Amino acid sequence: MKKQVLALILLAVMLTALCVPAYAEEAPAEERDLVILFTSDVHCGIDQGWGYAGLYAAKENLAKDYNVLLVDDGDAIQGEPIGTMTTGEAIIDIMNVMGYDVAIPGNHEFDYGVDRFLELTERANFPYISCNFNKEGELIFKPWLIKEIGGMKIGFVGVTTPDTLRSSTPRYFQDENGNYIYGFLQDKTGEALYNAVQKAVDEVRAEGVDYVVVIGHLGDELECSPWMYSDVISHVSGIDALLDGHSHDTEQVVMKDKDGKDVVRSACGTKLANIGVLHITRDGKISSELYNWHTSVAAPKLLGLNNTAGDAVTAASGELNEKLAEVVATATVDLVINDPTVTKVDGNPLRIIRQTETNLGDLCADAYLDQSGADIAFVNGGGIRSTIKKGDITLNDILKVHPYGNSLTVIEVTGQQVLDALEWSVHAEPGEFGGFNHVAGMTFEYDPTIESPCVQDENAMFDHVDESMQRRVRNVLVGGEPLDPAKTYTLASHDYQLLNDGDGYTMYAGANVLQNAVKLDNQVLIDYITGTLGGSVGAGYEDPYGQGRIAAVNVQEALISYITDTLGIDTVAAG
DSSP, X not given: OHHHHHHHHHHHHHHHHTTOOOOSSOOOGGGSOXXXXXXXXXXXXXXXXXXXXXXXXXXXXXXXXXXXEEEEOSOOSOSSHHHHTTTTHHHHHHXXXXXXXXXXXXXXXXXXXXXXXXXXXXXXXXXXXXSSOEETTEESSOSEEEEEETTEEEEEEEEEOTTHHHHSOGGGGBOTTXXXXXXXXXXXXSHHHHHHHHHHHHHHHTTTOSEEEEEEEOOSOGGGTTSXXXXXXXXXXXXXXXXXXXXXXXXXXXXXXXXXXXEXXXXXXXXXXXEEEEEEOTTOOEEEEEEEOOOSSOHHXXXXXXXXXXXXXXXXXXXXXXXXXXXXXXXXXXXXXXXXEEEXXXXXXXXXXXXXXXXXHHHHHHHHHHHHOOSEEEXXXXXXXXXXXXXXXXXXXXXXXXXXXXXXXXXXXXXXXHHHHHHXXXXXXXXXXXXOEEEESEEEEEOTXXXXXXXXXXXXXXXXXXXXXXXXXXXXXXXTEEOOTTSEEEEEEEHHHHTSOGGGOOTTTTOOEEEOSOSBHHHHHHHIIIIITTTEEOTTOOSTTOSSSEEESSHHHHHHHIXXXXXXXOHHHHO
């Protein structure tokens, strides 16, 4: 009885949070405001946060008083076992049930290959749009579309970050000769992207729309400059709002466009922790907000939501649950991707896996070293996606750590290639970089106060190290001995980085491949934990900040500079 009362109370609170007015009678569609609900970076979190069942309930309830549209900003089909084990198909099926009106590809829509993603778009009952995703200069999708509802005409323009070439699998966008045939208008100036967005905006404006809403997968990560949302808005005119994804942030911003006009920019985080909301009133006022769900128990479970979307989620995940719940090992410590003691000012976790060593990063690198027999091993922080908590470790826990389906690969490299790779690994420090590598079989130091000597090519990939500049990396030891630039070493990682230029690691081109796609990354981790470690993780991994394999010197000075100069925040005021 108490549970039922609690559920009713929470449901009442939820409806209040959705700001649903109590009309005496249903208003005609032509008199209603418009609400555009949007999701982003769901990453297969189908039953987390609000869950798709909670989103469905919100959409249905809002539709009683508003005209409602539902759109997705990308990165929906990858990130959890249900995506990996169905190569995205299960997610598209659920999105069909949800009744999405339009979606765009994020960078991770391509993680199963371009051909597979295009197959999935044929399965989708909703259109994908993008003004910059192209094959040999020809757009793959329509750049824009118009949705008319309640007498309002909304022009949607889609845009996907050009960083996709690097942050998905570069080889997927190439022909058999290694030439890029797919692209995202990734010129270094950003002008090609700005011009494409402007062209699409102008074209849809010419069709007589009332509002133009850009659906973007751009984000606010400095590594993605000059293609961040702020770059696009400031170089384009005619946009009323930009619904954004990619960086998993939750910022609600109003900024000026090229002509000084206000543009509303909204992002809604990841894993359905929030539902993004763009509100357009009948008198033309535009605002954004988030419907938050921060309770530890997901909305569908806590509120007992039973609806069409919930049924679809249950059908999609039910067959997997028994296998995924299988306990394969135990941990006596928390293995982390987030700082265990520090949180952001908004209360969200502070992710550190992409900029500093952690015990989980060490564990993953050790697994590659152990299972390959190589001299050294690298594992990129962007490929380590979930913490393993102390206690039982299930198959699902490990699949969440490595959800991409990359494969163990070993190549021969020179010491010089290793040095260049280490420079690229820390080139974005003290900021985040998905290609920040955790290492095994070696140690090194770096100084983030030194300007990175790495030179990028036109696709933002590693090109070379400017030898006229001082290197950040120093004191590199392999097996306790100084690294020899002229010596040949064996390097273990995954095919994403070693064979497919993932995260921009192009310095391995032409390397002799000793082991090619031996087994999946999550299987590497399973075999190391259950075999070599005997099914128990703890000894040697007690320190959440790792074993001191990667040492940053002058890091405090670098952080202060990063906060004040790059982020523009007064450290005195910020504390």
